[in-house]
Amino acid sequence: MATTESITLEQIKPGQDLPDLSMDIDVTNVVLGALASRDWRPMHHDKDFAVDRNGTRHIFVNTPHNAAYFEKYITDWTGPKGRLGRIKFRMKDSVFPGDTMVFRGSVEEVRTDEQGCGWADVKIDLLVGDAVTTSCTASVAIPTSSDDNPWKRTGNDWQP
Amino acid sequence: MSDLKEIPAEVEAWIGQERYPLESEFDVERAYIFNSCASTENGNPLFWDEKVADETTDGFIAPPSMISVWFRPHFWTPYRTEEGKPMQTHFDLKDALDLPEAIMTDNTIVFGVPVRIGDRLRTHQVINYISDPKTTKLGHGRFWEIEIVYTNQKDELVGKELYTGFGYRRDA
Numbered sequence: 001m002a003t004t005e006s007i008t009l010e011q012i013k014p015g016q017d018l019p020d021l022s023m024d025i026d027v028t029n030v031v032l033g034a035l036a037s038r039d040w041r042p043m044h045h046d047k048d049f050a051v052d053r054n055g056t057r058h059i060f061v062n063t064p065h066n067a068a069y070f071e072k073y074i075t076d077w078t079g080p081k082g083r084l085g086r087i088k089f090r091m092k093d094s095v096f097p098g099d100t101m102v103f104r105g106s107v108e109e110v111r112t113d114e115q116g117c118g119w120a121d122v123k124i125d126l127l128v129g130d131a132v133t134t135s136c137t138a139s140v141a142i143p144t145s146s147d148d149n150p151w152k153r154t155g156n157d158w159q160p
Numbered sequence: 161m162s163d164l165k166e167i168p169a170e171v172e173a174w175i176g177q178e179r180y181p182l183e184s185e186f187d188v189e190r191a192y193i194f195n196s197c198a199s200t201e202n203g204n205p206l207f208w209d210e211k212v213a214d215e216t217t218d219g220f221i222a223p224p225s226m227i228s229v230w231f232r233p234h235f236w237t238p239y240r241t242e243e244g245k246p247m248q249t250h251f252d253l254k255d256a257l258d259l260p261e262a263i264m265t266d267n268t269i270v271f272g273v274p275v276r277i278g279d280r281l282r283t284h285q286v287i288n289y290i291s292d293p294k295t296t297k298l299g300h301g302r303f304w305e306i307e308i309v310y311t312n313q314k315d316e317l318v319g320k321e322l323y324t325g326f327g328y329r330r331d332a
Contacts, residue, residue: 002205002208002209002211002212003205003212004205004212004215004216023201029199032195032198032199033196033199033200035195036192036195036196036198036199036229037196037199037226037228037229037232038192038229038232038233039232040232040235053261054261055298055330063264063267064225064226064228064229065199065200066267067225067267067269068196068199068200068202068223068225068226069200070225071200071202071223071224071225072197072200072201072202072204075202075204076202076203076204080204080205080206080212080216081216083271084224084225084271085270085271086268086269086270086271087225087268087269088266088267088268088269089266089267090265090266091264091265091266091267149216151216151217151274154273158272158273160270160271160272
């Protein structure tokens with residue numbers, strides 16, 4: 001039975017590590033992510049095109065799929081009441097079939113804004129081997145207590 | 161290293177303009193949400209469990225990171241004669257600046273009201289800047305930033321994306 005159990009702001013401290021997440025990537029993952037994000041461009045399903053036109057070694061994970069992985073990593077940690085406010089990532093290299101992705105994150109800041117919304121600012125590296133392929137920062141709204149729910153915030157009370 | 165063409169006056173005029181106002185080709189639907197969650201093994205009960213969704217978000221919503229998905233055109237429709245491109249401004253810049261290859265480097269997404277099942281979203285695109293010529297390991301070209309604004313059928317802001325693109329020639 002699924003629950004709404006979620007982390008609360010008092011349980012988070014700056015410098016705290018998020019649990020690592022490791023995921024193996026194969027051709028099906030890359031193609032599924034591209035099609036789920038309605039990205040029909042051939043470099044995400046046609047290896048010959050990716051190699052010959054893009055100069056990459058294989059097809060590779062597309063941008064919205066990358067974003068979806070970061071969202072999963074963050075909300076696996078927060079629980080369903082964690083509400084993404086802002087996410088930024090820089091892709092330094094691509095993720096290819098055969099790679100094992102490791103997401104490694106930490107809390108940079110814990111704060112409450114003028115509207116009383118609790119926030120955790122997190123920094124996440126997506127590693128393949130020892131190399132950071134994508135670096136990400138995100139601000140996620142966190143319940144300030146077990147009764148709080150950031151998803152109920154509307155209008156001026158939501159300032160991501 | 162090849163010389164890059166100057167930025168044409170027509171392209172300079174695009175900077176800051178609202179371009180390509182567009183309504184999505186279909187309503188927000190759960191099937192794509194399941195596909196997206198399956199592609200990342202995202203088991204967040206907001207997207208799978210009706211009771212949790214009702215209690216937490218007053219019904220099913222879409223994962224926020226899917227915001228661009230709802231505007232990607234069908235691969236084919238009987239009504240379109242040209243290939244549909246999801247970020248036409250990006251491709252316009254490639255063509256107008258004569259840069260045959262391009263990648264996205266940075267992506268920032270700011271989320272507003274949740275996207276709900278059945279929403280019909282609208283969007284427009286704005287070029288924020290085009291850089292001077294730059295050389296990277298990929299080639300010689302220019303960076304640009306495109307802002308994409310998303311609203312719902314109530315004109316509520318559901319999100320805003322900033323993309324940094326790099327258009328280039330590989331003969332650097």
